[in-house]
Amino acid sequence: MTELPLEAVLFVFLLVVGIVVGRLRNLFGAAMLTGIFSFLSAGLFTLLTAVDVAFTEAAVGAGISTVLFLATLALTDDTERESERSWLAIGVVSLTGLALFFGTFDMPAFGDPDAPIHHGVGRHYLMHSWDEIGLPNVVTSVLASYRGYDTFGELAVVFTAGIGVLLLLRSKAAVMGAKAKPIPVRSRAPYVREMPIVRAVAKVMLPFILLFALYVQAHGDFGPGGGFQAGVVFAAAFILYGLVWGPRAVQGIAPERMLEGGMAFGVLLYGGVGVAALFAGGTFLDYSAFTPEHPSHGQHWGIFLVELGVGITVSAVMVVIYFVFTARPRPRLPKRKKGALAPPRLTAVPELPVETPKEGSS
Amino acid sequence: MSLALAIVGTVFLAGGVFFCVVGGIGLLRLPDFYSRCHAAGMTDSAGAMGILVGLCFFAEPLVIVKLLTVVGFIWLSSVVSTHALVKAAYARGIKLENPRVRDWTVRPAKTAAAEAAGDVPKAAKVPSLDLAAMADSDADAGSTSGGEQGLAQSHGAESESESESESESESESESESESESESESESESESDDSEESRT
């Protein structure tokens, strides 16, 4: 009721940002606006009381997606090329848009109690999840138990994405497992020396981020949160460490072999819980079979393990993607004509005189 | 009692919203990037604190702890991100718009000329000359124009060393201070070598 005008305003903002992102040629700026899009979505989800979704959007949008966008821009070009206007494409897109818009007239009004969504299984979940599963957060019950198959499939998708990135983008120059030993402090000097304030604050924040990730992981049963969000926040801590101290410092802590193992282990843990339920006499992913005398205990254990699997896989995949993107050397770009209107590349700054020649003095 | 708390909280909220909106207006209206940073920083610190502390007066103890945590982390992280951002922007040569403000990290032409004549040890000269070449200096433009000349000259008339040290302390921008980079040059180049050899 009262927040409806706020939602409307945020929707208008979303529309504006979308149009601007589409029209912007500078991809660096577009990446920033995408960040704003993510913030707006998170705010909207919160206002619509979809807090778990908002949490996911928050974790991904704040910590990961900007970094990955920039990592991609570092590998490609940061200016979009002019492309010819294709009237056929515009026609198809407008037709589809019109059709979708027309389709919305058949949708139930917002908050309509007669909407189909309120009469299917959703009603059952809402009414019986406390007795059957016993978690205060119904979203977690639905996600990890009632709809455990779907979540397992999603986890497999995340895992596959990680594998795909590894297969496609890992370069020979960046075989990381071979150099997994921690780099000596001396060669970290360029990183460490460069940003003392950032370094100090990152040191302060890192333990809190990790701790908060564990809190989100464990607290997903009771409030917004869960394995996916926790995994992303956990990975964000590693990425922060990599941004401040360099990716190779992270490889000292989390060698690639370990991360690859983690990717697989999470999925295996999830599937293993399902198979264990089979052995205990239930159906696949039916956690109640663990403790037949007290089904909700088994549900608790099952959900805990399953969420743990999700968290491990998600964080490992995120860190691996970050590694692969940053470790890949930049490809040689086609040379741009001098005086072309493209903005200067962001590398064009003679920064710290890092390669200071040895001087006779001092 | 509770009513009084609520009123205090409302006052805090109103103050926070005021700072937020003023900061937003500043973000939109101020002339150059750095002053916009100032406006945004005010929103982040005063506005966020006002609103979150205001909410504390309506909340239970655990929620108060969470709110104060958020305040603390916002203070830490947004300040650092603004710092990082300004450094990045300065490194890219984003300019000051206000002609009355002089960029102290860029040396006026006069001083540079004096250095070229050999008044100052040459080792100290080079990095700051790089700066001047890198960022288009407003100060250079200003010192040639009439009104700014007096200012630039008066500072130039002070001892070189002072303007030197000031320029360093003003911003620990790209390169470190000369003396430091000199003393560290040995170890640094070594570490660079080791890094390259490893890759």
Added chain:
Amino acid sequence: MDFPYATEVFFSAALGIVVTMSLALLRSILGPSTYDRILALNSFGTKTVLLIAIAGFLDGRPEWLDLAIVYALINFIGTLAVLRFSKYGSLAAATQPSDDEEEVPERPSLEQP
């Protein structure tokens, strides 16, 4: 809530934040430089934290503050990435050799003549 006008207070605070959001959004659209966009993004992030915090109180569910904590904790990672990217054109290495000679000027020589 004992205070009779609590909802109105929260709502108007949220409204003020949305107004500020619109200002930051305008700045991010106008540019002119990319850094203005980043600044607007940062500012927008803080506004989102505040909006989420207030939304929790509006709905009487203050445990949503966990979301605000997430943003407060990891929001600056993106800006650090921007810093690193704009300094080296890459998120990887401080001393990464660039293979694009045309666009990267020579490092200034520090050798004495």
